[in-house]
Amino acid sequence: MTTTIQVTTPSDREVRVTRKFDAPAPLVFDAHTKPEIVKRWLLGPPGWSMPVCEIDLSVGGRYRYVWHNDSDGREFGIQGQFLEISAPERIVTVETMDGMPGETTVTTTFEDNGPETHFTIVMQFDSKQTRDAALETGMTDGMGMSYDRLQDLINHV
Amino acid sequence: MSVIKMKPDSKRLDATFFALSDATRRAILVRLASGEATVNELTESFAISQPAISRHLKVLENAGLIHRSRDAQRRPARVEPKSIGDITAWIERYRDLWETTYQRLDAVLADEFKSRKTK
Numbered sequence: 001m002t003t004t005i006q007v008t009t010p011s012d013r014e015v016r017v018t019r020k021f022d023a024p025a026p027l028v029f030d031a032h033t034k035p036e037i038v039k040r041w042l043l044g045p046p047g048w049s050m051p052v053c054e055i056d057l058s059v060g061g062r063y064r065y066v067w068h069n070d071s072d073g074r075e076f077g078i079q080g081q082f083l084e085i086s087a088p089e090r091i092v093t094v095e096t097m098d099g100m101p102g103e104t105t106v107t108t109t110f111e112d113n114g115p116e117t118h119f120t121i122v123m124q125f126d127s128k129q130t131r132d133a134a135l136e137t138g139m140t141d142g143m144g145m146s147y148d149r150l151q152d153l154i155n156h157v
Numbered sequence: 158m159s160v161i162k163m164k165p166d167s168k169r170l171d172a173t174f175f176a177l178s179d180a181t182r183r184a185i186l187v188r189l190a191s192g193e194a195t196v197n198e199l200t201e202s203f204a205i206s207q208p209a210i211s212r213h214l215k216v217l218e219n220a221g222l223i224h225r226s227r228d229a230q231r232r233p234a235r236v237e238p239k240s241i242g243d244i245t246a247w248i249e250r251y252r253d254l255w256e257t258t259y260q261r262l263d264a265v266l267a268d269e270f271k272s273r274k275t276k
Contacts, residue, residue, distance in 0.1 A: 004256070004259075005252050005255050005256045005259060007252045007255070008177075009174050009177050009178055010178060011174070011178050012171055012174035012175045012178060013174075017252075017255055019255075019259055021259075021262070021263065021266060022263065022266070022267075023266040023267070023269075023270055024270075027266060027269055027270060027273070028266065030269070031262060031265060031266055031269065037265060037269065040261070040265045041258060041259075041261040041262040041264075041265045042258060042262075043258070043261065044254075044258070046257070128170075128171060131170070131174075132170060
């Protein structure tokens with residue numbers, strides 16, 4: 001598997017993820033904003049499903065995602081509100097994770113580059129506490145480390 | 158999204174995020190990952206002043222990302238595998254999850270693209 005995703009930390013309260021998609025920007029934009037398409041891929045880790053995916057794509061409109069662990073029934077959700085929408089280039093939202101303090105401002109950009117789209121998502125946590133809660137949730141042990149991976153990580157500015 | 162929890166050290170993360178937020182420091186870290194180096198050696202490799210290199214090393218050291226030996230005058234710096242392991246483990250975990258998700262999106266996009274073209 002070729003890893004094409006890049007994750008960097010532009011500041012101490014931000015995480016930036018970038019990736020290319022082999023599809024035009026309007027399509028990638030739709031895939032992030034139309035529930036019937038979002039539900040097909042934003043499924044979380046293996047073993048999880050996405051029973052709730054509601055999106056009111058308008059400035060001030062809200063969205064709600066819930067994931068369900070199919071083996072033990074655990075659920076996890078996020079809810080957010082659209083602050084800015086310029087289709088098909090850019091979306092800014094503010095979201096909260098169920099049961100977690102703080103808010104995260106999420107800026108997603110879809111840069112049209114002919115047949116492909118340069119996609120960037122920047123998550124800006126409102127405080128270090130929010131960041132730590134988010135990191136804790138996404139964290140797991142048992143990950144090996146290698147300098148190759150480190151190099152990948154820090155090569156991308 | 159996973160609910161497996163592992164308490165990160167908040168202070169350490171502050172320092173690490175700060176240390177990694179600078180392109181020169183990331184480059185220094187990459188250089189040190191291939192072997193220890195002194196301030197002089199780093200100054201030669203990077204087109205910046207010796208005091209600037211020293212300041213960057215101090216930040217990396219405070220974040221626990223590198224270690225500098227106390228004994229010799231040269232004080233070569235080297236990476237601290239444990240600390241780097243912690244931060245890369247987190248980022249790798251994050252990246253793996255996103256990559257799995259986006260590969261699924263790749264398939265959906267290909268599918269949508271085909272169906273739009275035939276409409």
